[in-house]
Amino acid sequence: MKPRMDVWSWALVAGWVIIAAMLIYPLQSIVTASFTSNLTGEWSLENYATIFKEKQYYRSLINTFIGGFGGMCGALILGITLAAFVSRFQIKGRAFISTIAVMALVTPPFIGAYSWIILFGANGVVRKGLMSLGITIPPIYGMWGVILVFSLKLFPHVFLLTSAALQNIDASLDDAAESLGMPPMQRFFHVTLRLITPAVTASALLTFILSIADFGTPRFIGRQFQMLSTEAYVLFSSETGGNPGMASAISIMLLLISLVFVIMQRWAARHDLSQGSKGRTRVPAPLKGLKSVVVHGITYLIIFAGILPTLVVVLFSFRKTRGPVFQSGFSLDSYRAIWNDVPLALGNSLTFSTASVTGIVIAGAILGYVIVRRRNLLSSGFDAVLMVPYIVPGIVMGIAYAASFNTDPVVLTGTGFIIIAATFIRRLPYGMRAMIASLHQVSPSIEQAGVSLGYHPARVFTKVTVPLIAPGILAGAIMSFVTAMNELSTTLVLYIGSTITMPVKIYTLVSNGEYGTGSALSTILLTITGLLVYFAFRVGKGRQVM
Amino acid sequence: MNKTIHGVFPLSNIIISNLSKMYDGKTSVLDDINIEIQHGEFFTLLGPSGCGKTTLLRIIAGFLQQNTGTIVYGKERIDTLPAHKRNIGMVFQDYAIFPHLNVWDNVAFGLKARKLGGEDLEQRVHEALATVRLDGFEKRMPSALSGGQQQRVGIARALAIRPRLLLMDEPLSNLDAKLRVEMREDIRDIQRELGITTIYVTHDQEEALAISDRICVLQGGIIQQVGEPTDIYWNPTRIFTAGFIGTMNFLPGAIQDGDLKLGNTSISLGGNMPSGPVDVAVRPEDLVLGDVPAEPCITLAGHVEKTTFLGREATSFVRTELGHLTASIVRVSPANLARTGIDTPVHLPLSRIKVFGRNGNILEPEAA
Ligand SMILES: Nc1ncnc2c1ncn2[C@@H]1O[C@H](COP(=O)(O)OP(=O)(O)OP(=O)(O)O)[C@@H](O)[C@H]1O
Ligand SMILES: [Mg+2]
Numbered sequence: 001m002k003p004r005m006d007v008w009s010w011a012l013v014a015g016w017v018i019i020a021a022m023l024i025y026p027l028q029s030i031v032t033a034s035f036t037s038n039l040t041g042e043w044s045l046e047n048y049a050t051i052f053k054e055k056q057y058y059r060s061l062i063n064t065f066i067g068g069f070g071g072m073c074g075a076l077i078l079g080i081t082l083a084a085f086v087s088r089f090q091i092k093g094r095a096f097i098s099t100i101a102v103m104a105l106v107t108p109p110f111i112g113a114y115s116w117i118i119l120f121g122a123n124g125v126v127r128k129g130l131m132s133l134g135i136t137i138p139p140i141y142g143m144w145g146v147i148l149v150f151s152l153k154l155f156p157h158v159f160l161l162t163s164a165a166l167q168n169i170d171a172s173l174d175d176a177a178e179s180l181g182m183p184p185m186q187r188f189f190h191v192t193l194r195l196i197t198p199a200v201t202a203s204a205l206l207t208f209i210l211s212i213a214d215f216g217t218p219r220f221i222g223r224q225f226q227m228l229s230t231e232a233y234v235l236f237s238s239e240t241g242g243n244p245g246m247a248s249a250i251s252i253m254l255l256l257i258s259l260v261f262v263i264m265q266r267w268a269a270r271h272d273l274s275q276g277s278k279g280r281t282r283v284p285a286p287l288k289g290l291k292s293v294v295v296h297g298i299t300y301l302i303i304f305a306g307i308l309p310t311l312v313v314v315l316f317s318f319r320k321t322r323g324p325v326f327q328s329g330f331s332l333d334s335y336r337a338i339w340n341d342v343p344l345a346l347g348n349s350l351t352f353s354t355a356s357v358t359g360i361v362i363a364g365a366i367l368g369y370v371i372v373r374r375r376n377l378l379s380s381g382f383d384a385v386l387m388v389p390y391i392v393p394g395i396v397m398g399i400a401y402a403a404s405f406n407t408d409p410v411v412l413t414g415t416g417f418i419i420i421a422a423t424f425i426r427r428l429p430y431g432m433r434a435m436i437a438s439l440h441q442v443s444p445s446i447e448q449a450g451v452s453l454g455y456h457p458a459r460v461f462t463k464v465t466v467p468l469i470a471p472g473i474l475a476g477a478i479m480s481f482v483t484a485m486n487e488l489s490t491t492l493v494l495y496i497g498s499t500i501t502m503p504v505k506i507y508t509l510v511s512n513g514e515y516g517t518g519s520a521l522s523t524i525l526l527t528i529t530g531l532l533v534y535f536a537f538r539v540g541k542g543r544q545v546m
Numbered sequence: 547m548n549k550t551i552h553g554v555f556p557l558s559n560i561i562i563s564n565l566s567k568m569y570d571g572k573t574s575v576l577d578d579i580n581i582e583i584q585h586g587e588f589f590t591l592l593g594p595s596g597c598g599k600t601t602l603l604r605i606i607a608g609f610l611q612q613n614t615g616t617i618v619y620g621k622e623r624i625d626t627l628p629a630h631k632r633n634i635g636m637v638f639q640d641y642a643i644f645p646h647l648n649v650w651d652n653v654a655f656g657l658k659a660r661k662l663g664g665e666d667l668e669q670r671v672h673e674a675l676a677t678v679r680l681d682g683f684e685k686r687m688p689s690a691l692s693g694g695q696q697q698r699v700g701i702a703r704a705l706a707i708r709p710r711l712l713l714m715d716e717p718l719s720n721l722d723a724k725l726r727v728e729m730r731e732d733i734r735d736i737q738r739e740l741g742i743t744t745i746y747v748t749h750d751q752e753e754a755l756a757i758s759d760r761i762c763v764l765q766g767g768i769i770q771q772v773g774e775p776t777d778i779y780w781n782p783t784r785i786f787t788a789g790f791i792g793t794m795n796f797l798p799g800a801i802q803d804g805d806l807k808l809g810n811t812s813i814s815l816g817g818n819m820p821s822g823p824v825d826v827a828v829r830p831e832d833l834v835l836g837d838v839p840a841e842p843c844i845t846l847a848g849h850v851e852k853t854t855f856l857g858r859e860a861t862s863f864v865r866t867e868l869g870h871l872t873a874s875i876v877r878v879s880p881a882n883l884a885r886t887g888i889d890t891p892v893h894l895p896l897s898r899i900k901v902f903g904r905n906g907n908i909l910e911p912e913a914a
Contacts, residue, residue, distance in 0.1 A: 448642065449643075449644070451630045453656030454630050455659045456630050457629075464646075468645065
């Protein structure tokens with residue numbers, strides 16, 4: 001007997017069509033471009049050869065690894081330290097710390113870089129202040145600056161992932177090691193860290209991929225220290241017409257590096273370390289005396305460094321300015337100066353984000369359902385393909401879209417739709433994960449009950465499944481919305497004047513050294529983001545969605 | 547009696563023919579299933595975990611597709627209908643109550659699918675809730691109900707649509723022991739009252755014996771035996787059935803020259819039988835310790851190793867040269883409880899023993 005083609009089979013087919021058109025086709029077109037000679041237009045490896053021949057490019061390649069590893073190590077050290085302290089000791093203000101960590105995840109990605117410029121740049125406030133005291137420190141630009149900013153920007157990811165894992169460790173294991181005579185530090189490295197290996201390697205992978213995909217940070221404070229992401233952007237957007245072949249080859253390099261790291265992480269986390277039965281969880285130990293001062297000091301120093309950029313941005317948005325130069329005293333000058341730009345940029349951001357998130361919610365709910373409830377080769381393959389957007393840096397996706405949809409048959413460049421489509425495909429996997437997580441809470445027999453009572457499966461989905469996963473869907477939608485609102489790198493490649501968004505506007509202001517107005521716009525964006533995240537958590541499930 | 551069900555559907559049997567199911571095209575889970583279920587019958591699928599009970603039930607409900615075979619209700623072939631058009635009620639092991647709907651809306655759910663409204667709907671919901679004795683709970687949310695009450699809602703919800711067939715997959719296995727006994731009586735009463743054809747799945751043999759009109763014993767996807775509870779218990783035709791239902795003692799024996807040979811004893815069973823090794827089965831309550839009973843017996847030398855007092859009865863563990871036997875002592879007295887550690891003959895009444903060949907089929911003496 002042949003299986004019937006039901007609604008879900010059609011949905012899966014539609015899903016594959018979307019993936020083919022919106023993911024495989026654009027990526028394939030940059031693969032082709034990367035293998036095409038700029039001179040002859042024929043198949044060639046010259047673009048790749050150039051990366052290794054020309055100093056500028058292979059420096060960037062090396063820098064990509066330095067920046068990626070540096071950011072990863074810094075974020076791991078800060079994040080794990082924080083997580084270990086918070087899970088081990090009775091730290092005051094835990095809820096505050098977690099809130100800050102979540103907040104830090106959803107602040108616009110490039111705020112960090114230019115806040116540090118405001119503080120420690122050539123004319124940085126702190127640097128100048130120190131200079132007037134006779135202390136000279138080098139400006140933040142260059143390799144160390146990039147690594148520092150990456151670390152401070154990304155440690156909240158590590159903190160959230162590892163502290164969840166630390167909470168699930170059976171405390172008896174640690175006690176067992178202690179009774180076997182192992183001192184505390186050794187216990188932490190040999191027992192605890194080993195047990196949370198999956199979370200640590202996942203954090204390492206995530207922070208590495210986010211570092212090498214980051215574009216704003218090396219662009220703003222890298223100076224001599226440029227990375228592949230910035231090279232790709234410059235090559236693609238240069239005023240002299242650009243060099244699509246090289247931009248594509250560099251994009252593919254970036255993708256390959258991410259891919260290799262994904263595979264390495266899979267390998268490192270191949271052992272299942274989950275414990276059969278979960279025993280006692282650790283009760284945080286009380287702190288006294290000097291130890292308390294040190295632990296609290298380090299914890300709050302890390303947290304402070306994490307939110308400092310946000311504080312600086314908000315504070316400086318209210319500083320008096322004359323042109324781009326900050327004056328002493330406070331005013332609403334910056335807000336006044338950008339007031340006329342807000343409607344277009346904010347309107348675009350809201351429209352594009354709403355459109356792409358609507359798509360994500362609908363496609364994510366339906367396809368997430370298919371993946372959970374209809375396991376077969378086609379749906380598992382779909383699940384696997386959706387890993388791809390995770391490893392495609394935003395700048396690469398932007399370049400792929402710009403390269404694919406600027407000629408017949410489909411011309412989309414310069415439209416808002418291309419930005420919506422790119423955001424949709426980049427964020428679909430995240431949205432779908434949220435659906436899948438909440439779907440796992442709904443027993444299949446509940447749906448079968450609906451069917452056996454006489455409703456068509458599609459009606460059961462809307463009448464039973466959707467109401468049950470609605471809180472999860474809503475929280476997931478809000479989180480997708482926040483990331484869509486903050487998306488910079490893809491949009492930067494795809495926007496034209498009339499489709500400018502808030503992050504792109506902020507980026508151009510900051511590029512021109514207009515920190516005051518940049519801060520004012522950022523503050524507006526931050527406020528909207530903050531309110532949405534607060535709402536997501538109120539709706540519940542927000543924590544699961546992260 | 548027979549409130550409504552007969553009014554809607556004519557008397558119709560369910561005929562499952564040559565049905566088989568393989569997962570992933572290789573592992574056979576159901577193999578050539580042929581069953582005819584009478585209208586109004588309480589039919590139980592009984593078997594150990596993994597034998598394919600749920601699979602068969604889900605194929606009947608339409609949630610799984612069989613590889614071969616047909617399911618016919620009366621004259622209508624139903625296995626080609628999609629699940630939501632089969633009009634088959636289903637009660638789930640995990641209740642599967644819609645957690646976002648109150649009791650009333652849960653029960654009304656299937657009626658709304660049938661575009662029922664107003665008075666009709668009200669009346670049907672009330673009727674169903676009254677049947678499971680849940681009147682007064684209409685506005686409750688499922689989270690405020692006990693497990694037993696939730697399962698009642700599940701039953702009411704399935705009954706409200708007046709299905710032609712009711713399927714229940716281990717509906718009581720999540721309830722505690724006392725409630726399980728209570729609920730199974732309720733289910734039996736409701737089923738009798740409505741006369742609704744029911745297929746019930748359980749791996750609890752006591753439950754199956756207590757509740758069913760007929761039982762189908764399944765093992766490894768193959769039907770072992772179909773019969774009334776007494777039949778299944780007293781006249782197992784397969785060695786699996788004999789061992790699975792109740793407690794059974796097995797002793798290795800052989801047929802030689804038409805007679806049964808057990809240890810040193812050789813005895814005629816009153817007819818010819820094919821030669822070869824056999825298993826001899828006898829129930830603990832049929833064994834007689836000590837005094838020789840009036841009827842013809844096989845007698846083995848035994849040693850009582852242990853006697854366990856269970857209140858209403860006691861169990862003796864007896865070692866014989868052929869293996870261990872469990873014997874029930876129905877009339878418990880201090881005297882026979884004290885028999886531990888002594889030697890005693892064990893008598894196996896000939897009328898009570900079953901002989902199974904190596905293929906698992908029962909061997910009956912052929913009249914010469
Ligand atoms: N989706 C599946 N894919 C492959 N094999 C399956 C699948 N579902 C069930 N099986 C196998 O089919 C066999 C029968 O399963 P089924 O669920 O019907 O057993 P059951 O009799 O209901 O058992 P239980 O009493 O434990 O509920 C089992 O061996 C099981 O492992
Ligand atoms: Mg089952």
